[in-house]
Amino acid sequence: MxxxxxxxxxxxxxxxxxxxxxxxxxxxxxxxGPIQRIFYFHAASAWAGMTAFFICFFGNLLxxxxxxxxxxxxxxxxxxxxxAFTTIVLITGPIWAHPVWGIWWTWDWRLxxxxxxxxxxxxYLLLRTLIEEPDRRALLSALFGIFAFLDVPLVYFSIRWWRxxxxxxxxxxxxxxxxxxxxxxxxxxxxxxxxALMVLxxxxxxxxxxxxxxxxxxxxxxEAQ
Amino acid sequence: MxxxxxxxxxxxxxxxxxxxxxxxxxxxxxxxxxxxxxxxFTFNPSVGESRRFGPGLLWLAFLFAASLMxxxxxxxxxxxxxxxxxxxxxxDPFAIFxxxxxxxxxxxxxxxxxxxxxxxxxxxxxxxxVFPQLVLVFxxxxxxVAIPGTAFSAISAQARMRELLLxxLLLxxLxxxxxxxxxxxxxxxxxxxxxxxxxxxxxxxxDVVFLTALWLFGEYLLEE
Numbered sequence: 039m040x041x042x043x044x045x046x047x048x049x050x051x052x053x054x055x056x057x058x059x060x061x062x063x064x065x066x067x068x069x070x071g072p073i074q075r076i077f078y079f080h081a082a083s084a085w086a087g088m089t090a091f092f093i094c095f096f097g098n099l100l101x102x103x104x105x106x107x108x109x110x111x112x113x114x115x116x117x118x119x120x121x122a123f124t125t126i127v128l129i130t131g132p133i134w135a136h137p138v139w140g141i142w143w144t145w146d147w148r149l150x151x152x153x154x155x156x157x158x159x160x161x162y163l164l165l166r167t168l169i170e171e172p173d174r175r176a177l178l179s180a181l182f183g184i185f186a187f188l189d190v191p192l193v194y195f196s197i198r199w200w201r202x203x204x205x206x207x208x209x210x211x212x213x214x215x216x217x218x219x220x221x222x223x224x225x226x227x228x229x230x231x232x233x234a235l236m237v238l239x240x241x242x243x244x245x246x247x248x249x250x251x252x253x254x255x256x257x258x259x260x261e262a263q
Numbered sequence: 264m265x266x267x268x269x270x271x272x273x274x275x276x277x278x279x280x281x282x283x284x285x286x287x288x289x290x291x292x293x294x295x296x297x298x299x300x301x302x303x304f305t306f307n308p309s310v311g312e313s314r315r316f317g318p319g320l321l322w323l324a325f326l327f328a329a330s331l332m333x334x335x336x337x338x339x340x341x342x343x344x345x346x347x348x349x350x351x352x353x354x355d356p357f358a359i360f361x362x363x364x365x366x367x368x369x370x371x372x373x374x375x376x377x378x379x380x381x382x383x384x385x386x387x388x389x390x391x392x393v394f395p396q397l398v399l400v401f402x403x404x405x406x407x408v409a410i411p412g413t414a415f416s417a418i419s420a421q422a423r424m425r426e427l428l429l430x431x432l433l434l435x436x437l438x439x440x441x442x443x444x445x446x447x448x449x450x451x452x453x454x455x456x457x458x459x460x461x462x463x464x465x466x467x468x469x470d471v472v473f474l475t476a477l478w479l480f481g482e483y484l485l486e487e
Contacts, residue, residue, distance in 0.1 A: 102483055157435040168422040178418045181480055188476055189436045196439035
């Protein structure tokens with residue numbers, strides 16, 4: 039209990055500090071103005087989401103290998119948390135894009151591949167709801183998760199090659215190309231804060247999934263008697 | 264070696280089952296034809312426009328058709344209760360997948376080659392000069408569809424809502440195949456046709472990645 043409370047407080051502190059820094063410490067971006075400050079939230083969430091999907095893949099592989107339910111709990115928790123962060127990315131992206139690019143959405147390779155990845159993990163969670171038996175659900179969704187994760191780099195490169203063949207409608211030197219030192223520091227601090235939040239959510243979700251599994255086991259035992 | 268001879272026997276079974284009734288092939292051809300005709304209402308099918316949108320709509324039609332065509336692969340074994348017998352009959356379960364994916368590739372390629380002249384006539388594109396190259400693109404693309412398609416048909420056969428589930432699992436995963444095949448086909452149907460080595464290489468890479476994954480993890484898909 040104390041450990042969870044401490045983890046929660048530390049995460050809260052980190053997230054609040056990151057938010058404060060992105061509003062008051064970072065200098066104003068010359069062309070984009072205040073809207074650029076969403077970048078510290080947007081890109082940091084993207085990194086945290088990617089880490090979560092990587093953890094999901096790790097959990098999927100270990101479940102197939104070891105067949106212990108805790109790897110299944112890790113897989114589903116990481117997929118859900120990763121999906122939450124990717125959703126944040128897909129929502130904050132257009133909020134930034136509209137004033138800067140003049141459009142909410144463009145079929146640029148980064149946007150598109152993030153969207154496809156989001157769809158893949160939605161399918162992963164959907165698949166889990168459609169298989170009743172826990173062991174079968176864990177195994178089949180783990181296998182789908184492995185296939186989906188292998189697909190992510192392929193999606194990424196195919197869209198990248200495809201889009202670079204066509205001229206871009208919006209010419210834009212991304213914020214990643216050369217950051218001012220303070221921006222850089224705040225950005226990496228935000229990445230740290232978002233990862234802490236991701237770990238917190240993941241461990242809470244894992245606990246929930248574990249309890250759920252135990253309740254299911256007890257229910258089955260009760261029904262068998 | 265046992266793998267190949269087992270797979271050959273199973274492939275014979277798959278082909279016999281299909282060619283006895285030709286149910287799957289007939290319905291898929293009609294389905295693709297319907298989509299190709301319906302697509303003509305969504306844009307002005309002049310020669311220039313067809314060249315721009317044609318390859319994409321053709322591949323989209325193939326992907327939709329494939330996501331329906333791959334459905335019975337394992338469902339049939341499930342409903343006829345033949346899956347356990349099948350698994351016991353081979354030393355390596357990969358033989359089952361290999362046979363099914365080769366059969367699916369043959370069926371897909373057959374429908375695609377059947378539909379290609381119809382598409383060429385309806386949308387005024389020239390295919391005769393580049394026919395062998397087109398078949399190569401279609402082959403690599405179809406293998407790319409058939410490998411994850413066979414794996415996921417084993418998954419969806421064990422779930423509820425299976426008819427809807429397979430396209431849902433398969434179509435987002437096939438984004439790279441759609442892009443690469445469409446680009447390669449478009450380059451061949453262009454005014455100055457060219458064979459795009461990099462997209463063919465990409466398709467071959469996709470096929471190798473997922474074939475390896477299926478080879479490594481396939482046996483777990485069929486566990487009781």
